[in-house]
Amino acid sequence: MEKRQVIIVGGGIAGAATAWALAEAGMTDVLLLEKAEQPGVHATGRNAAILRTAIPNATLQALALESAAFYRSPPAGFSPQALVDRVGLFLTAPAGEEAQNLLPWVNHGEEVDWQEVQAHHPYLQHQTARAWHFADEGVLDVHAILHGFLHLAQAAGVEIRYRTLVTDLAVDGTQILGVKVAEITPLTTSATTTLLAESVVLAEGGWAGRLARQHRTSAPAFQARRRHLMVSAVDHAIHPGAPVVWNLGPDEFYFRPESGGLLLSACDHVAVPAEEGEILDRDVLSYVAEKALRWLPGLENLAAAHAWAGMRTFPEHEGFHIGPDANLNGLHWAAGLGGHGITCAPAVGRLAARLLLGSRSNRGQSVEI
Ligand SMILES: Cc1cc2nc3c(=O)[nH]c(=O)nc-3n(C[C@H](O)[C@H](O)[C@H](O)COP(=O)(O)OP(=O)(O)OC[C@H]3O[C@@H](n4cnc5c(N)ncnc54)[C@H](O)[C@@H]3O)c2cc1C
Structure with missing residues (x-):
């Protein structure tokens, strides 16, 4: 039976970045499996696309800064268009x-007056607030990034199969053997077959932990949290190149220009099973609208043009869950990227690839970062 060096489960940004980074490091006998018809249809295709490197966790901030440098200057052939629109972020x-609590992790930004924030967004309410400006940050082109990873991985020899559901891990004692898969179409699911691999990387996004559940792995508990985004109707007071504004603290709220209106989030984070992670909750949308009216009193038309929800998935420990499983030899993780998965993707992919290739010679310790 055919045997791969590496199988990756999940065609979101985590799986795509890991496939790319493995290929970059010379590992091209890689098969990426995705249950949907195309890549990036879950969290990766449903986020706010904000590049923000100020993160209250030093390790994640380092991954974000490394990735921001990548996005500003990607390798040749990665994408024909710019990966980040540097409109700036407040x-x-x-x-x-x-x-005061922000000071340790915002010090690579420039402190500015609230009036400067309002100069870009004149409809914003007056606040007794402090603000930091990050001139090189802004809005990521998630589609170009995802397809850049996949394109370079495929060009190097990585194979990608869509409509392929991984139903279980194939395991012998403490050794991974591969995965069990079924082909899915809108109406049918095929019989299960086994695909063999030396190593398996789990990059399941909101489903993180599902496949490991029936086996003795060192997986932490993962929790998917639903967040809604709303785009308001076109308003000529909104400058399309205005910076992102992200207010932290108990009344967390962020917004940025999008399609002539504003993309808004009230930063809701209700724990949900993955199956409910993309279902709109009308009460939460009312809450988003109420917060938007309070924060943006000068805007005439705050009607919702469009709204959706997606999953931010967290491990029970702080940070991401990347690297070899401590109990099941050959099993690896690229999961739990929470609300920073697009920002940190290039560094996450390279870290996952480095830990996988390293552990092939030196049986792994579990890595929580
Ligand atoms: C509303 C919202 C706003 C956000 N805003 C930002 C932001 O501004 N900036 C930022 O950096 N991040 C943001 N994020 C976070 C970011 O979107 C995520 O961290 C990132 O997309 C996670 O990527 P992933 O590949 O782990 O998950 P996903 O993109 O969900 O990919 C996982 C994939 O695995 C597949 N899969 C799962 N199980 C199986 C299986 N058994 N067999 C086959 N395939 C399987 C799924 O179909 C899916 O395609 C936001 C998230 C949300 C929801």
Whole structure:
């Protein structure tokens, strides 16, 4: 039976970046499996696309800064278009303790007056807040990034199969043997077959932990949290090149220009099973609208033109879950990227690839970052 060096489960940004990074490191006998008809249809295709490197966790911030440098200057052939629109980002917080707590991780930004934030967004309410400006940050082209990873991986020899559901891990004692898969169409699911591999990387996004559940792995508990995004109707007061504004603290709220209106988030984070992670909750949309009216009193038309929801998935420990499983030899993780998976993807992919290739010679310790 055919045997691969590496099988990756999941064609979101985590799986795509890992496939690319493995190929970059010379490992091209890789098969990426995705249950959907195309890549990036879940969290990777449903996010706010904001590049924000100020993150309250030093390890994640390092991954974000490494990735931001990649996005500003990607390798030749990665994408014909720019990966980041550097409109800038303002991070704000209520003056006092909230803002004081930000100081250790916003110090690579420039502190500015609230008036400067309002100069770009004149409809924004007045606040007693502190603000930091990050001139090189802004809006990522998620489609170009995802397809850049996949294109370079495929060009190097990585194979991608869509409509392929991984139903279980194939395991012998403490050794991974591969995965069990079924081909799916809108109406049918085929019989299960086994695909063999030396190593398996789980990059299942909101489904993280599902396949490992029936086996003795060192997987932490993962939790998918639903977040809604809304795009408001076109309003000529909104400048399309205005910076992103992200207010932290108890009244967390962010917005940025999108399609003539504003893309808005009230930063909701209800824990849900993955099957419910993309279902709109009308009460939450009312909450988004209420927050938007309060934050943006100067805008005439805050009607919702479009809204959707997606999953931010977290491991029970702080940070991402990347690297070899401590119990099941050959099993690896690229999961739990929470709300920073697009920002951090190039560095996450390279870290996952480095840990996988390293552990093939030196049986792995589990890595929580
Ligand atoms: C509303 C919202 C706003 C966000 N905003 C930002 C932002 O501004 N900036 C930022 O950096 N990040 C943001 N994020 C976070 C970011 O979107 C995620 O961290 C990232 O997309 C996670 O990627 P992933 O590949 O782990 O998951 P996914 O993109 O969900 O990919 C996982 C894939 O695995 C597949 N899969 C699962 N199980 C199986 C199986 N058994 N067999 C085959 N395939 C399987 C799924 O079909 C899916 O395609 C946001 C997220 C949300 C929801």
